[in-house]
Amino acid sequence: MNAFFYALVFYFRPMGRRGRKRVQLTLENIHLFDAGGKGKAVGKTEEGQIVLVTGAIPGDTVDVRVTKKKKAYMEGKTTNISSFSDKRVEPVCKHFGDCGGCKWQQMDYNQQLFFKQKEVSNNLKFIGKTEPTLTEDILGSENIYNYRNKMEFSFSSKKWLTEEQIKSDEEIDSRNGLGLHIAGAWDKVLHLDECHLQHAPSDEIRKTIYAFAIENDISFFDPREQHGFLRTLMIRTSLSGEIMVLLQFFEDQPKWTESLLDHIADKFPEVTSLLYVINKKGNDTIYDQDVLVFKGEDHINEIMSSYYGDQTLKFRVGPKSFYQTNPAQAFTLYKKALDFGEVTDQDLVFDLYTGTGTIALFLAQQAKKIVGVESVPEAIADAKLNAEVNQIDNADFVVGDMKNVFNDDFIAEHGQPDVVFTDPPRDGMHKKVVEQLLKLSPPKIVYVSCNSATQARDIELMKDKYTVEKSCAVDMFPHTHHIENVVLLKLKD
DSSP states (O other): OOHHHHHHHHHTOOOOOTTOOOOOEEEEEEEEEEEOGGGOEEEEOTTOOEEEEESOOTTOEEEEEEEEEOSSEEEEEEEEEEEOOTTBOOOSOTTBTTBSSOTTTTBOHHHHHHHHHHHHHHIIIIISOOOOSEEEEEEOOSOSSSOBSEEEEEEESSOOOOHHHHHSOOOOSOOOEEEEEOTTOTTOEEEOSOOSSBOTTHHHHHHHHHHHHHHTTOOBOBTTTTBOSEEEEEEEEOTTSOEEEEEEESSOOHHHHHHHHHHHHHHOTTOSEEEEEEOOSSSOOOTTSOOEEEEEOSOEEEEEEOTTSSSEEEEEEOTTOOOOSSHHHHHHHHHHHHHHHTOOTTOEEEEETOTTTHHHHHHTTTSSEEEEEESOHHHHHHHHHHHHHTTOOSEEEEEOOTTTOOSHHHHHHHOOOSEEEEOOOTTOOOHHHHHHHHHHOOSEEEEEESOHHHHHHHHHHTTTTEEEEEEEEEOOSTTSSOOEEEEEEEEOO
């Protein structure tokens, strides 16, 4: 059995029973030879049992504290590295190792791409039961730092203390923190002094807000006890230079609200959209909340070059809108999808899971007509607006439950598509959506996915009717294990 099998074991492992006693076991001198599921490195014991390890990379030889022990494999955390991999580089961030944002920052970027491409290929082969006739080289990101256009930070009245802080004599003046969650811990926030995922002025905005809150004794949120004022901070930036700042408050405190937002507006006049939410719910999702404008617009504008580069597409991005997190690399992803689809001006194209219409509007210049389908009404409203902004009149957008939408009435209204593009969430397409696609049987399907395991699962369901012609991975998230993949499926003769 190869290392890929054990990566699958991690992805689809059953959850352990609550209350089970933790295994206290340390493994010594485990050589790590591969990357497995969710960025874990893979090694073997002398007895041949697989070990999935956090805190190290392929090529390291490590001691491991076992945290889970199963019949087929074990999981654990690195406690000591006795021999370092030749794939290592020096992490740039002081918080690396404690923050869960960049798990592969200590690995050479070319090596990151190697393991990402290997994962995609293995998923297509072993889950999808297919060998693409042409697998193109992975497309890396030009920017490997400061590439994200959206960051969400959390406030906490009980910030996470690192092992070094606990062991040191450092006096902790305040337990208030503003940063990112520890991986797998919804209530544990690591305070950040720096972050290399988003470009300026993201760091300065975050640090300014934190300093003002501390200076003015503004309370930070406690997610377990459900009290405190400051809850979350979202910062969106765009290639157009516009900036959105959204603060989420747990309590309605007009004095704190006005003073803090006034301070941000004064310190950062370049912020074009300053928003806030008063959310008294148990969770911090804002999709069911009213977003209030304090200064500027209720949105920012993102831009993207058209396929030929002869025009600039504009997209209105609101606080609840989905837009590709790496906007520069999004052009590479969509261009590859369009290349695979070979769309002509005679083609009717369906775009499933269209969201705010980014792929659809990118395709519109090539196609005769685009029909985008999405289940979220707000997203469709954004898509229609984006079509108007870009003066695109050959794109229709329809709200509908994806698994039910391709009925006879829908086809009678919109026609039989020549090409279908689909870009579902990480869970992949619903089985009924796959069944609908098979019934519809378009000549070509271009499948864009942020999870090649579920993509391969769906492809396997279609293998009797479709062949995989091409596949190309596109890296949208450097220093993480996440990878996008584009696949061209063609209807068999």
